[in-house]
Amino acid sequence: MNISLDELRDAPVAALYRLYLLLPFADLRQGRVIELRATQAVIEDLATRRRGTIPYAAIVPSATSTASQPEPAPTPPPRVRREQFLLGDSVGFFDRHLCERIGTIVRLNQKSASIACNDTDGHWRVSYGLLRRIVDI
Incomplete structure (x- = not known):
């Protein structure tokens, strides 16, 4: 050289x-x-x-190095937004004890929704990202 x-x-x-x-x-x-x-x-x-x-x-790796290139990270699913839910929608979520709760939306807040599960479970305030829509068939 x-x-x-x-x-x-x-x-x-x-x-x-x-x-x-x-x-x-x-x-x-x-x-x-x-x-x-x-x-x-x-x-x-x-x-x-x-x-x-x-x-x-x-260390400067060569272009012909035998190391495999890491796979690109999969794109995350789109964020759930407030506009996707309406008052009265049936939704489900898991609470902090990993018990599944199903209820009805009674109020839409800026960052969370108020959910009425039933008379014994009371009301829950849940982030939109944790909610999933329940479809009755």
């Missing part, structure tokens, strides 16, 4: 820092990560089986 002094003067600081960190591994062509530590990775040279530590900042 032949680099001129002009190229080094014009190089960004991050590239110079990586070069400084990689000088002990100048002859390393292909390696694999053996161990991950708090701030460093242990790299093994595939040709010579020599091991050394390298800071994470100096």
Whole structure:
């Protein structure tokens, strides 16, 4: 690798820092990560089986690396909004003890709905995100 002094003067600081960190591994062509530590990775040279530590900042993965790309996170379902419920709708939800409650909406508040389950269970104030509509067939 032949680099001129002009190229080094014009190089960004991050590239110079990586070069400084990689000088002990100048002859390393292909390696694999053996161990991950708090701030460093242990790299093994595939040709010579020599091991050394390298800071994470100096690792630049190649485009042809064999590591699989992580799958994108699935998109969350759309948020339930107040406009999706009306007074008198039958809804269900799970309370803090994971018991299923079914009731009727008696009031629509800004962030929650007031639900009347029955005479013995009383009224519940439940966030719209925890409600699901009950459809009678």
